[in-house]
Amino acid sequence: MAEFDILENELRGMVGNHYTQVPGVGAVLIKDGKPVFSFCGGYAVLGAEPRHFKMDSLFRIASISKQFTIYAVLQLIEEGKLSLDADISDFLGFKLRHPEFPDTVISVKMLANHTSGLRDGMVYCIPPEYSVRAFFVPEGKFYEDGAHFSPVNEPVGEFFSYCNLNYGLLGTIVEAVSKERFDHYVQNHVLKALDITGGYLPGNLSLNEFASLGTLYQKKDIAGNWRDDMPWRPVMDNFRGIKPAWDTVTMQNPYVLHDDLRVYSLDNYTPGTNATFFAPQGGLRISLEGMYNALLMLMNRGSFRGKEFLKEASINEMLRIQWSYDGHNGDTGDDTLLSYGLGLYQIRGDTSSRVHPQQDIFLIGHTGQAFGLYSGMFFAPGSRDGFLYIINGVGLSEDDVRSKGKFSGNFIWEETIMSALYEGLNKK
Structure with missing residues (x-):
């Protein structure tokens, strides 16, 4: 649509190979519960057989996974x-x-x-x-x-x-x-109910799902040093078309990436002893389409396609402020986490967590950040207006001054995409 040409141009300009550009990006704008704009640009997978970023491309969605654990x-x-x-x-x-x-x-x-x-x-x-x-x-x-x-x-x-x-x-x-095993429970009781394709173990995805799985990238050399002059280096889910064995898992600790090299079988796993290897905090692989379904359910206060997924009281408990910063009682993550609910947090437009340099808007949702991925899923409470996005790689360290936001505590990639989406959300 012509009314979103500026937004599309801004998103398209994020894709590239230099400084704060990214290998791939996708976003959806939602008004009154309906997608009014969507964009996918760049690549879900680079290399000899590249694959374009699509609405159904699956990615390890990082901390947006937390809300699914809460469900x-x-x-x-x-x-x-x-x-x-x-x-x-x-x-x-x-x-x-x-x-x-x-x-x-x-x-x-x-x-x-x-x-x-x-x-x-x-x-x-x-x-x-x-x-x-x-x-x-x-x-x-x-x-x-x-x-x-x-x-x-x-x-x-x-x-x-x-x-x-x-x-x-x-x-x-x-x-x-x-x-039930954690991944089985979420698959059977959460993903199926919300008509979401994906899962936690790449080896347990269907062949079609696995073919849609995207890779996460950073610009790091083998020693872990960030370098602007090098190509994108795959960090997570770089399977090169070879599907892992069924019921196998690798560790997902961002601070000790060498652990990812070892593969573990779940043959002898006893549920209820240790679900950490599923990464309930960040290991769910879903797409923009799946994120949309979950956000629609939240905006509908627990209802999805006319059926009750969760009671409205449960959704209210997720959304309400369970903790808020008083100046002393928390680590606010560069002043971006100033209040928190259950698997979701609140953004006030007059704070350092804001998503727009001028406009004051209250949002609820969550971001994700791990292994080069940045994701976000937010809506304005009391409405069915919101947005979601996925970026599958970054080329700068969090400590690099160029990665810092210009008007908030968010990173530059988050500021760029969220402020652009907010502008689109408020077009009349």
């Missing part, structure tokens, strides 16, 4: 099998307490809103042969000298710190309660 948790709560205030120790098979706060229960809600007092450390996804207990006891292989616990001045239940391990534990709890 599973809320379904089990609606069935009376779980509660937000439950002690997570009751489901993990061992007593988990912060050593500095031994009398404070760590609840399901604290995991979901990142006030649990737990921390990622260097590794937060571990092989299926281990229990999650290995993170938290001194004799555990992944204890990291207590790095998975907050310092004493960041109390449990009060201090916010974004922690991917929280969602690995939520995935493990979903297994313990449902008696």
